Amino acid sequence: MGPGGVGKTTCAAALALAKAARGSRVVVVTIDPSYRLAQALGIEGEGGVSGAVRSVQLPDGGGALDALLLDSSAVFDAVVRAGAKTEQAASAMLENSIYQATSRYLGGALEYAAMARLQMLYEEGAHDLIVLDTPPAANALEFLEAPSRVRALIDNPAAKVVLGGGRVGGRLLGLGAATLMKVLGRMGGGEFVRDLAGFLSEFSGMIEDFHRRGARFERALQSPSSSALVVTSSATFSVQETIEFADALRRFGVQVRATLVNRVTPDPGPLIDRAELEAMLSSRDPARVGAPDDLEWAYEAHRQSAEAHGRSLDAIARLDERFPDVKNIRVERRDPAPEDLGALLALGRVLWDQLEGADEGAQ
Ligand SMILES: Nc1ncnc2c1ncn2[C@@H]1O[C@H](COP(=O)(O)OP(=O)(O)OP(=O)(O)O)[C@@H](O)[C@H]1O
Numbered sequence: 001m002g003p004g005g006v007g008k009t010t011c012a013a014a015l016a017l018a019k020a021a022r023g024s025r026v027v028v029v030t031i032d033p034s035y036r037l038a039q040a041l042g043i044e045g046e047g048g049v050s051g052a053v054r055s056v057q058l059p060d061g062g063g064a065l066d067a068l069l070l071d072s073s074a075v076f077d078a079v080v081r082a083g084a085k086t087e088q089a090a091s092a093m094l095e096n097s098i099y100q101a102t103s104r105y106l107g108g109a110l111e112y113a114a115m116a117r118l119q120m121l122y123e124e125g126a127h128d129l130i131v132l133d134t135p136p137a138a139n140a141l142e143f144l145e146a147p148s149r150v151r152a153l154i155d156n157p158a159a160k161v162v163l164g165g166g167r168v169g170g171r172l173l174g175l176g177a178a179t180l181m182k183v184l185g186r187m188g189g190g191e192f193v194r195d196l197a198g199f200l201s202e203f204s205g206m207i208e209d210f211h212r213r214g215a216r217f218e219r220a221l222q223s224p225s226s227s228a229l230v231v232t233s234s235a236t237f238s239v240q241e242t243i244e245f246a247d248a249l250r251r252f253g254v255q256v257r258a259t260l261v262n263r264v265t266p267d268p269g270p271l272i273d274r275a276e277l278e279a280m281l282s283s284r285d286p287a288r289v290g291a292p293d294d295l296e297w298a299y300e301a302h303r304q305s306a307e308a309h310g311r312s313l314d315a316i317a318r319l320d321e322r323f324p325d326v327k328n329i330r331v332e333r334r335d336p337a338p339e340d341l342g343a344l345l346a347l348g349r350v351l352w353d354q355l356e357g358a359d360e361g362a363q
């Protein structure tokens with residue numbers, strides 16, 4: 001998890017690959033990977049949509065890695081279709097205005113569907129490790145809060161009447177719905193009443209199912225078997241967002257396993273004094289005298305690297321200070337960016353070594 005563009009998807013793929021290569025059964029659940037990364041995992045193109053698990057061909061053939069691409073538009077439909085009794089019922093649900101309003105209220109259809117899909121995966125129990133890549137921080141919180149939103153919806157007194165529950169609830173539902181529809185019919189006209197009737201008959205069971213799933217999902221996230229790796233860049237605003245996000249995760253009851261400063265700029269080291277270098281070069285080549293501008297770019301590049309290195313150190317120091325009890329790991333900026341299986345595997349090994357290394361002084 002973490003702010004936008006910091007390397008969440010890359011690190012999720014890397015962690016999953018490296019763990020699978022060590023012999024575990026792993027699935028990486030990923031959201032909007034770059035084209036090249038999706039290609040490396042073999043989940044690009046039309047086949048990769050709508051919540052189907054694909055198995056990834058590992059370079060050395062060892063281990064088993066699955067990948068699941070949560071496509072923002074298709075996955076919600078898939079979950080609705082999986083929950084509906086018939087294809088017509090599913091289409092009716094997706095088009096129902098009350099359902100559309102409800103899913104908006106639930107705050108992000110994708111986050112919600114992703115939660116439901118993940119919970120199914122978790123309960124199938126076919127994997128030793130599930131690596132979840134999330135959308136940027138703000139949306140990730142919506143994702144975590146989805147179960148409580150359903151609860152709020154269900155605990156709402158009006159919704160209780162509509163959804164019913166048990167025998168008494170069922171009687172209430174019949175009564176309440178009939179009265180409600182008569183009133184609403186006078187107020188809003190026939191179409192609304194028809195949608196409401198559809199909602200009542202088709203969606204109530206499904207929302208309750210979501211609700212049960214959501215509660216179990218929340219428990220799983222808060223259990224010791226789950227933890228978050230929060231990724232940041234060295235930029236001040238990214239570190240700030242990461243700190244707030246990690247706090248929010250903890251309030252939510254999710255264990256933060258580590259923070260990760262990604263794309264750290266290494267120390268460029270000292271550079272020979274400019275005047276000294278000029279003197280040295282000019283003594284060898286007298287023609288250089290009076291034309292020293294060709295060195296400008298090198299000194300400028302060095303200055304920028306040193307500055308970026310300083311920012312990386314600041315980011316690390318701020319996280320250490322703010323979360324003294326949380327491991328703070330780091331990965332250097334790699335060139336080229338890690339986008340093929342080999343590079344991702346190497347990155348994943350570096351990440352696991354730091355995550356699983358001695359707690360003191362993780363470098
Ligand atoms: N350590 C690294 N060195 C160099 N490039 C990197 C590194 N980590 C990630 N990148 C590159 O940075 C870009 C963003 O990475 P990625 O897509 O993983 O970020 P993200 O956090 O998932 O973004 P979003 O918030 O948009 O989902 C990609 O081009 C990726 O290849």
Ligand SMILES: [Mg+2]
Nearest residue numbers: 008009031032
């Ligand atoms: Mg991403």
